[in-house]
Amino acid sequence: QEQLQQWGAGLLKPSETLSLTCGVFNGSFSGYYWSWIRQTPGKGLEWIGEINPAGSISYNPSLKSRVTISIDTSKKQFSLKLISLTAADTAVYFCVKARTYWGPGTLVTVSS
């Protein structure tokens, strides 16, 4: 059965960099939209960005100056980097395949 798994540091300090990776196990990877979405109690669900099957990447303008999304097809992995963290970046981060299948989520807390 196909599974999306996520990993990365869950506790970071202000000004540090968030790095998360999403991998596909027992499933296909190429030819899909891959997205990152985050969720906070205050702002709800926020779309961070996505890469389309052609490899074109789109970012939310609100985060564009700080975010990088990348993909490694050979490893079946999809990654997110967010720099210059503040407390406002505290959220559960989800990777999403094909705009349909969500990973389990990773709670990232930014605190000094």
Add this chain to the structure above:
Amino acid sequence: DTQMTQSPSSLSASVGDRVTITCRASQDIKIYLAWFQQKPGKAPKSLIYAASNLQSGVPSRFRGSGSGTDFTLTISSLHPEDFATYYCQQYNTFPFTFGPGTKVDI
């Protein structure tokens, strides 16, 4: 950005009830609307895409309709496992945006 609103923000219902949730976009999004269900502590689950198409495995009691700026999600007969929060999302224009959610509880 395209703003998404939902009504009501919450509702109380009983098993067997018919439930309707409304989602409105601040501009024309054609049919590029999805609905998700989320239970506490879990990732959202996709229910409907392109406004009215049921994802594989989603029960037929869920129905989506609408186009342009006004959309609805209807649950024809509420089951116990349907108590959750429901979100709409537009994917017509970047950045994609979500509604604030509708919590369906007992």
